[in-house]
Amino acid sequence: MEKDLKLVSGSDLRGVAVDVGSGVTLGPDQARSAAYAFAEFLKKRTGQSSPLVALGRDPRLTGEALLHAAAEGLCAAGARAVDFGLCATPAMFEAVLALPSDGAIMITASHLPYERNGMKFVTKDGGLEHEEVADLARAMQPVAPCAVGDLPKVDFLAQYAARLADFVRARAGRGDKPLAGRKIAVDAGNGSGGFFAKLVLEPLGADTAGSQFLEPDGRFPNHIPNPEDGAAMEAACRMVRGSGADAGVILDADCDRAAIVGKGGAPMNRNRLLALLAAIVLEEHPGATIVTDSVTSAGLTRFIERKGGVHLRYKRGYKNVIDKAKELCAQGVDCPLAVETSGHCAFADNHFLDDGAYMAARLLALLADGEDLEGKIADLEEPAEEAEVRLKIAAEDFRAAGEAVLQRVRAGIGQRPDWGANRDYEGVRATVRLPGGGEGLILVRLSVHDPVLPINFESDAPGGVKILAQQLLEQIQGAQGVDLAPLAALAAP
Numbered sequence: 001m002e003k004d005l006k007l008v009s010g011s012d013l014r015g016v017a018v019d020v021g022s023g024v025t026l027g028p029d030q031a032r033s034a035a036y037a038f039a040e041f042l043k044k045r046t047g048q049s050s051p052l053v054a055l056g057r058d059p060r061l062t063g064e065a066l067l068h069a070a071a072e073g074l075c076a077a078g079a080r081a082v083d084f085g086l087c088a089t090p091a092m093f094e095a096v097l098a099l100p101s102d103g104a105i106m107i108t109a110s111h112l113p114y115e116r117n118g119m120k121f122v123t124k125d126g127g128l129e130h131e132e133v134a135d136l137a138r139a140m141q142p143v144a145p146c147a148v149g150d151l152p153k154v155d156f157l158a159q160y161a162a163r164l165a166d167f168v169r170a171r172a173g174r175g176d177k178p179l180a181g182r183k184i185a186v187d188a189g190n191g192s193g194g195f196f197a198k199l200v201l202e203p204l205g206a207d208t209a210g211s212q213f214l215e216p217d218g219r220f221p222n223h224i225p226n227p228e229d230g231a232a233m234e235a236a237c238r239m240v241r242g243s244g245a246d247a248g249v250i251l252d253a254d255c256d257r258a259a260i261v262g263k264g265g266a267p268m269n270r271n272r273l274l275a276l277l278a279a280i281v282l283e284e285h286p287g288a289t290i291v292t293d294s295v296t297s298a299g300l301t302r303f304i305e306r307k308g309g310v311h312l313r314y315k316r317g318y319k320n321v322i323d324k325a326k327e328l329c330a331q332g333v334d335c336p337l338a339v340e341t342s343g344h345c346a347f348a349d350n351h352f353l354d355d356g357a358y359m360a361a362r363l364l365a366l367l368a369d370g371e372d373l374e375g376k377i378a379d380l381e382e383p384a385e386e387a388e389v390r391l392k393i394a395a396e397d398f399r400a401a402g403e404a405v406l407q408r409v410r411a412g413i414g415q416r417p418d419w420g421a422n423r424d425y426e427g428v429r430a431t432v433r434l435p436g437g438g439e440g441l442i443l444v445r446l447s448v449h450d451p452v453l454p455i456n457f458e459s460d461a462p463g464g465v466k467i468l469a470q471q472l473l474e475q476i477q478g479a480q481g482v483d484l485a486p487l488a489a490l491a492a493p
Contacts, residue, residue: 014118017062028069033140035073051102056087059216083151088255090355091160108254111226161199172368177205189225190217191253210243227259241265257343258356299381315426318344395481398451
């Protein structure tokens with residue numbers, strides 16, 4: 001059981017699926033056992049003695065074998081399985097809502113390297129929470145392979161793509177091909193997202209010449225399929241510059257995250273992407289609350305407030321952000337958007353599914369209306385400097401050691417006249433008046449699962465990050481069981 005619990009990563013199971021020297025931790029045996037446990041979970045949740053479960057995968061080399069093993073686990077538990085084949089995580093969410101299925105399992109490790117794989121679990125209430133996945137891991141027991149026969153197959157990815165195209169048509173209101181005359185390039189990173197060019201944009205009339213890495217290849221030979229990765233984003237920017245496209249889209253391997261590239265190759269990810277999304281929803285929902293993760297910039301807050309909205313910085317982790325938005329909506333607060341700087345984005349009018357392809361379709365619909373994506377965020381104030389360091393905690397009780405550091409930072413807010421407090425849902429955030437003018441931010445957090453203190457710095461003045469690092473180092477110097485070397489390197493003269 002302890003070995004299976006190590007597979008729990010947030011709200012997924014993830015492990016090594018290809019032996020690259022360290023052994024396999026998530027192979028067919030684990031997939032079979034996890035699927036069996038999920039079937040038992042669904043029986044209790046739905047009251048069905050033979051729940052129907054949709055199975056999908058991204059193109060990783062181990063995807064087909066793990067999907068087949070998951071089907072064996074489901075059938076051993078008396079459940080029924082349907083094979084969706086190559087698919088996208090948001091399509092699996094949608095399948096549970098649209099089809100008479102009781103749950104779904106997506107075989108994917110999202111943006112991680114090819115040797116990794118994982119399992120995401122979905123019910124009609126959305127993805128399982130961390131504790132529910134941990135309970136599945138605790139319930140995992142050996143399950144013998146069994147014959148499952150020929151599984152029914154559904155090409156749901158095509159149905160999902162058709163709905164996205166129809167959404168853009170309805171939103172644009174300009175006929176069957178509202179993107180005619182627009183050139184939009186797609187970088188799918190050789191993941192599942194090649195369909196977005198072929199089955200969404202081209203039927204809408206867009207010219208997708210210049211798109212790259214559309215063919216699924218589970219080795220991900222060109223770059224890691226991760227919109228948050230600097231090299232991957234630069235590849236997408238080069239794609240747009242080289243093709244002269246009006247815009248570009250980069251998707252991760254299972255399409256639950258995306259980022260946009262503006263005309264001329266300007267990246268529109270992280271705070272710029274969040275600002276663009278906020279600008280759109282605040283036109284439709286004046287005064288609404290936008291929920292983001294904790295590492296967003298002060299400039300984004302000012303941008304949202306100028307647009308008449310409310311910015312709620314919540315905890316890191318896309319499930320945290322989405323769950324907070326759902327909670328606010330249930331309380332009667334107009335909260336149409338939950339979005340994390342990683343590119344996870346969920347709209348209330350799309351069942352709060354974190355769906356990168358839907359997000360991209362919604363943004364590209366603006367091009368059909370002749371709007372300028374970059375113009376929507378022209379007044380976004382961006383930091384002059386940003387940095388992140390991660391301090392490892394060697395203490396046996398890493399949580400106590402980390403909390404002691406957070407307490408030192410809180411004390412600094414009370415003791416240092418140039419440090420001001422912010423409302424914190426996660427960690428401690430200090431607003432800092434910089435010498436010579438300007439403002440900076442320090443955010444110190446404690447990882448939920450790992451012995452690490454991530455620290456984010458932001459300065460609106462050049463040279464400010466080093467000053468912030470120096471001040472923080474002074475404040476937490478002597479902290480026990482914490483490796484301060486990365487912070488000292490950033491603070492070095």
